[in-house]
Amino acid sequence: MTDVTDGTRWLDDDEQCTWRAFLAVQRLLFDRLERQLQRDSGLPMTYYEILVRLSEAPDHTLRMSQLADSALSSRSRLSHAVARLEAEGWVRRRACAEDRRGSFAQLTEEGMAKLRAAAPEHVEAVRTELFDALTPAQLHALREISDAVVAHLCRPRP
Amino acid sequence: MTDVTDGTRWLDDDEQCTWRAFLAVQRLLFDRLERQLQRDSGLPMTYYEILVRLSEAPDHTLRMSQLADSALSSRSRLSHAVARLEAEGWVRRRACAEDRRGSFAQLTEEGMAKLRAAAPEHVEAVRTELFDALTPAQLHALREISDAVVAHLCRPRP
DNA sequence: ATGAACGCGTTGAGTTCTCAACTATTCCGA
């Protein structure tokens, strides 16, 4: 698996450990946050994320494609998600006059209430599970690392 | 949402940015790796992970519960996953004589071949999408941060 | 002015995941 004759740039032991530790964070942390949010509020994190982004938009309204971009979701995923959020009464779709292919998603009052109810426990979980584990220096490093990776992933594809 | 009278330890602006950047890494990076592996090898990352852990075990064999622990998977998730891997002929289940509730999962030769075929492109993707974005110092920091979070999450629950 | 290419959003089928319930076995204290 670490044969060097095949042109693959395999990971060395250190890199391997780093990668696996990072993978472990990803699984352990997000499984836990997902579970907390589901148990306490009946929402997957991606749906919560959608409510958050809408709550920050002017008039609590965003074009579907802008919402997909800001929630880092595929169009399809967002469509399915908004369908459920609409059925629950937390989001409403509105037609777009300027571009009649498009549509708006708008957070309803009930949706805003739902978000307000869900937020405290979720934020508390993020804090206790992640932030409380790290020193201020580590938090700062995490910020820079994350920004670097995001920039790298969003660069024009080579 | 940032009302301080309710006892919730809200995130300040800096923390908010850190959290969102980290969340973005999680979504962008793992969506991409997942997609690459699915496209090139027809495997979800969690299934790939299972094959990896088995390949590292003595006799390519592990108890289901050990496998679940080492792949950071729930029992149920693992059961479903192994069912598919077995149907593909990549894993075989074996009864456990010492504890007749238990069972072993063993990687087959075909499973090993599958893993060998899938690995190079996946490792290459991990390298180009993550490692190439970071300086050696950042990689080192990422390792320490990840270890700290994992230790924090695995500590005896308070 | 027209038609091809593109963009927006949705849909349906199939896959993977979660949760809760279940069987079967083992452990352990009285």
Next chain:
DNA sequence: TCGGAATAGTTGAGAACTCAACGCGTTCAT
């Protein structure tokens, strides 16, 4: 040694996601 609790693993139903295909509106080059 008996019986309840704990452990191993599986199952099925339902939720969420992916992919590919689609319908319809817009854009743009000719």
